[in-house]
Amino acid sequence: MDTSKIWLSPPHMGGKEQQYINEAFLDNWIAPLGPNVNFFEQQLEAFMGQSRFVAALSSGTAALHMALVLLGVKAGDEVLCQSFTFTASANPIVYLGASPVFIDSESESWNMCPLALEAAILARLNAGKKPAAIIAVHLYGMPYKHDEISAIAEKYDIPVMEDSAEALGSIYKNKPCGTLGDIGILSFNGNKIITTSGGGAMVVKEQAVKQHAIFLATQARDNAPHYEHSQIGYNYRMSNICAGIGCGQMEVLPQRVIQKREIHSFYTALLDNLPGVEVFKEYATHSLSNFWLTTITIDTKKSSGRTAEGLRLAFEAENIEARPLWKPLHLQPVFKNALYFGEKVAETLFNTGLCLPSGTGMTDIHKERISSVILRYFN
């Protein structure tokens, strides 16, 4: 019997990745520049459409950091950030000497609550502190309520940083996630829907902004034969080797979205009729999730004592990885002094939810092992 580890969302190669890497070796493009970097950017630009420009960077976190720099965030500023997210969404605020102000989620998309956002803006304006930026996140691939968030952002003239690290391939009202904010960011970490092993990208509206981002990401070197610098730069460009993996992965991205959505359907059929269990689904037809991870919540009032943690442990006993939802950042020890606006939506999700194994390489045997754990736990 197969008892090998089933991971939450492992890398899934398409087959062409090594070919691009071999070409890089043959031509000695072993550097954070080269034909794979340029081609990967072209592929992403074609995929995103909307006349957007893409700069490939070393990680999603690096992209977030530089995006905040480009949006003008500086020491002493406050940045409004969704609380229900991975810590990488907020860390770059602190890198810049600014402070995060955390915002609760609403229960339909699990993302930034427009009401809590506006309450936070009004409270901070009253305190004489105009927030410098908004960081909204498409968590687990589910698009946030862009129309509502951007209406508030425009009303108070605050730029939006769109964290689309988990949502490559998701769509909001016919527009790809990543193209909705003033700046969008993507991640190609090993667990994301496609990977470059480690990597990220910034999605911007103008060619000149892309060029400036690349300039800053390559140590802000001025045009001179020697090394001349009139600004502080970063070493954040993507390696041509990593980009080679990305070029191969882009060929299978549409297929990966279909596969992630099929995994979501598999779980919906399996779980939706079990007492107290709810599979997280799209709240409107205009909002299409890539279902990077399929997630569920368990209402213990209806589940006869079964819990998300109980199910996680049942998976663990069978060498299957499931994981609690993101712990809201306002509850993290490192952010204990940060301001927070909202109720307990994110906190309740954290206490009742679970991420299920969602790897697109999942085999029928994996599915049988997963089904049998679920059926045993609920019987």
Ligand SMILES: *Cc1c(COP(=O)(O)O)cnc(C)c1O
């Ligand atoms: C993965 C992730 C990031 C960071 O991306 P890295 O490439 O790992 O640095 C940022 N935000 C969210 C929501 C993520 O899931």
